[in-house]
Amino acid sequence: xxxxxxxxxxxxxxxxxxxxxxxxxxxxxxxxxxxxxxxxxxxxxxxxxxxxxxxxxxxxxxxxxxxxxxxxxxxxxxxxxxxxxxxxxxxxxxxxxxxxxxxxxxxxxxxxxxxxxxxxxxxxxxxxxxxxxxxxxxxxxxxxxxxxxxxxxxxxxxxxxxxxxxxxxxxxxxxxxxxxxxxxxxxxxxxxxxxxxxxxxxxxxxxxxxxxxxxxxxxxxxxxxxxxxxxxxxxxxxxxxxxxxxxxxxxxxxxxxxxxxxxxxxxxxxxxxxxxxxxxxxxxxxxxxxxxxxxxxxxxxxxxxxxxxxxxxxxxxxxxxxxxxxxxxxxxxxxxxxxxxxxxxxxxxxxxxxxxxxxxxxxxxxxxxxxxxxxxxxxxxxxxxxxxxxxxxxxxxxxxxxxxxxxxxxxxxxxxxxxxxxxxxxxxxxxxxxxxxxxxxxxxxxxxxxxxxxxxxxxxxxxxxxxxxxxx
Ligand code: ARG
Numbered sequence: 356x357x358x359x360x361x362x363x364x365x366x367x368x369x370x371x372x373x374x375x376x377x378x379x380x381x382x383x384x385x386x387x388x389x390x391x392x393x394x395x396x397x398x399x400x401x402x403x404x405x406x407x408x409x410x411x412x413x414x415x416x417x418x419x420x421x422x423x424x425x426x427x428x429x430x431x432x433x434x435x436x437x438x439x440x441x442x443x444x445x446x447x448x449x450x451x452x453x454x455x456x457x458x459x460x461x462x463x464x465x466x467x468x469x470x471x472x473x474x475x476x477x478x479x480x481x482x483x484x485x486x487x488x489x490x491x492x493x494x495x496x497x498x499x500x501x502x503x504x505x506x507x508x509x510x511x512x513x514x515x516x517x518x519x520x521x522x523x524x525x526x527x528x529x530x531x532x533x534x535x536x537x538x539x540x541x542x543x544x545x546x547x548x549x550x551x552x553x554x555x556x557x558x559x560x561x562x563x564x565x566x567x568x569x570x571x572x573x574x575x576x577x578x579x580x581x582x583x584x585x586x587x588x589x590x591x592x593x594x595x596x597x598x599x600x601x602x603x604x605x606x607x608x609x610x611x612x613x614x615x616x617x618x619x620x621x622x623x624x625x626x627x628x629x630x631x632x633x634x635x636x637x638x639x640x641x642x643x644x645x646x647x648x649x650x651x652x653x654x655x656x657x658x659x660x661x662x663x664x665x666x667x668x669x670x671x672x673x674x675x676x677x678x679x680x681x682x683x684x685x686x687x688x689x690x691x692x693x694x695x696x697x698x699x700x701x702x703x704x705x706x707x708x709x710x711x712x713x714x715x716x717x718x719x720x721x722x723x724x725x726x727x728x729x730x731x732x733x734x735x736x737x738x739x740x741x742x743x744x745x746x747x748x749x750x751x752x753x754x755x756x757x758x759x760x761x762x763x764x765x766x767x768x769x770x771x772x773x774x775x776x777x778x779x780x781x782x783x784x785x786x787x788x789x790x791x792x793x794x795x796x797x798x799x800x801x802x803x804x805x806x807x808x809x810x811x812x813x814x815x816x817x818x819x820x821x822x823x824x825x826x827x
Pocket of ligand 1: 392451452478482691692
């Protein structure tokens with residue numbers, strides 16, 4: 356079965372299922388295969404067991420099961436968990452999903468105590484609980500990865516803090532920037548991503564269990580007690596909302612889509628920088644691939660695949676929104692379709708981040724190629740306009756004057772520093788001999804000291820800030 360990485364999944368279509376009382380005929384095999392989710396929701400097993408253990412504690416607290424029955428339930432569930440971990444548990448398609456697979460096996464093993472577990476519970480509140488528990492863990496794993504990724508960027512920024520490259524707008528050379536400044540832009544983006552994940556986690560961390568199928572239960576359990584057992588911050592306040600809500604999954608998918616988008620943009624930068632045309636960086640052999648035909652090739656596949664997978668991660672967000680948009684209250688079976696996009700986005704983004712961390716750590720900057728590219732004096736055309744502004748010329752006028760200087764260069768096929776002082780003075784009387792100092796790259800960088808601009812001092816301060824923020 357697709358996605359089944361542990362245990363086995365068998366098509367034992369003859370097994371009785373949970374609603375056998377109401378039905379005379381066996382479910383069609385075709386429907387069983389169509390409706391099963393065990394092939395992908397098996398991975399909720401740990402959280403399903405965790406939820407059931409907490410639920411059984413509330414059943415005992417309410418006097419619905421004895422201490423001994425609770426002990427049997429807990430031991431049985433742990434045993435099942437150990438078998439799943441060991442890959443020895445046999446998941447059955449006839450039992451549809453992870454919830455029924457575990458409950459059925461528990462009851463087969465311990466009898467009546469197992470049959471009492473589903474008291475005051477529906478798969479509707481159970482699955483809502485399981486996904487929240489599962490995604491809560493994934494949020495934590497993602498937060499760690501995002502921070503590690505930021506650290507990898509900051510390390511590279513620090514290692515290459517003296518390198519200046521052309522900054523681009525419209526992919527046309529614009530103004531010089533520190534290579535570190537460019538990397539730190541991504542550190543900022545991923546800080547917002549990390550904040551979005553922890554924000555989504557907060558809203559996710561509310562317990563739906565106890566909402567039953569739609570309207571709670573006449574058998575009243577201490578939901579706050581279950582919540583505290585499971586580390587939830589509170590309990591949902593409306594049973595209908597609780598079983599129909601997948602906002603938390605949408606929020607996480609949106610956060611993941613944005614992370615993937617950010618990675619995709621960085622991928623594009625990396626691909627350009629590693630190209631023969633740019634040659635700003637070399638990606639290590641360990642994170643590049645060759646060509647089966649062209650012996651000279653060294654391809655940036657990590658970046659390309661990450662960029663490519665972004666389409667799927669964005670698609671997963673749209674897929675879940677589309678699934679939800681036509682659903683009347685409350686739980687509808689359509690909602691089972693939430694899992695594959697959620698699992699896929701979580702896996703894809705985690706894998707992309709992990710492999711990107713490795714790739715970024717192995718990147719070598721080709722300082723000479725960067726220096727050659729940034730030596731293009733056109734990058735300092737704006738600095739020349741600023742020079743005129745500092746000599747009393749209104750900016751719009753200064754812009755026009757420098758535009759004419761650039762046009763003159765184009766006509767003469769020369770660079771801005773090759774124009775003579777006379778040339779400059781013919782364009783504007785505000786020019787003096789010190790105009791040529793504008794072409795001093797170090798001075799030009801040092802002058803960019805507004806908050807957020809890439810003067811060397813600012814860049815070092817930002818590196819220090821991020822190192823402190825990301826320490827530990
Ligand atoms: N496998 C189902 C899901 O993922 C569990 C809930 C099923 N509830 C039901 N009433 N059929 O959504």
